[in-house]
């Protein structure tokens with residue numbers, strides 16, 4: 068795409084086109100775009116930010132909000148011997164989930180980031196590892212956000228009854244349809260009963276002690292009369308066909324986000 072066309076599409080006034088060109092130069096240097104004779108091309112990095120597929124753009128928006136200067140706390144955090152996260156240091160000790168509740172616009176960014184992650188990675192999960200879901204009747208996706216993950220699972224396995232379980236203000240925005248139940252609550256109190264519990268990109272947010280508390284609640288939720296009950300833990304899905312640089316960038320963006328929000 069030529070520069071002037073790009074400027075026109077993203078509503079940059081002509082007097083700022085020169086600055087846009089400098090910015091594009093920097094982004095070309097960082098391999099976010101490539102330069103060709105007629106203008107600029109997408110690279111594997113910018114392809115990841117297209118709205119279809121693994122839209123890491125939503126992740127970048129989340130990781131750089133509410134304000135980049137908070138990243139300055141990272142240096143302080145490394146030197147600090149306290150137990151909190153970078154995010155807590157920048158927010159008077161409050162945990163990320165509390166602040167996401169208090170600031171709905173930031174909460175929406177977080178939910179969109181997770182949802183875009185799910186759309187790509189759960190699609191790979193159900194296509195490449197269908198055996199994980201075979202033989203199960205009902206599944207609760209704990210910390211399932213607004214339900215993108217269970218939607219893909221329910222569409223792929225129509226006989227499976229799926230529930231999305233998350234904090235009440237999060238599931239308020241969840242998809243609600245015949246194949247999916249929506250339950251609001253706190254996983255540290257009680258998880259709805261099921262024969263299978265899914266924890267996708269949830270445990271990494273918590274300390275070892277908290278993970279043990281969550282896993283004990285999962286065990287309580289699985290009916291003891293079922294002998295094939297299970298907990299499925301998904302942290303990272305790798306697709307053998309995925310371009311190496313894409314995979315590296317995905318991990319980088321993801322890990323930066325984790326470092327900042329969850330320590």
Ligand SMILES: C[S@@+](CC[C@H](N)C(=O)[O-])C[C@H]1O[C@@H](n2cnc3c(N)ncnc32)[C@H](O)[C@@H]1O
Nearest residue numbers: 181182185210211212233234237253254267268
């Ligand atoms: C990193 S997100 C993962 C979302 C989703 N599993 C996914 O992969 O798209 C973690 C989720 O845990 C939820 N969560 C945090 N504390 C929770 C709690 N005490 N009980 C239930 N869900 C909680 C958050 O609201 C958020 O949706």
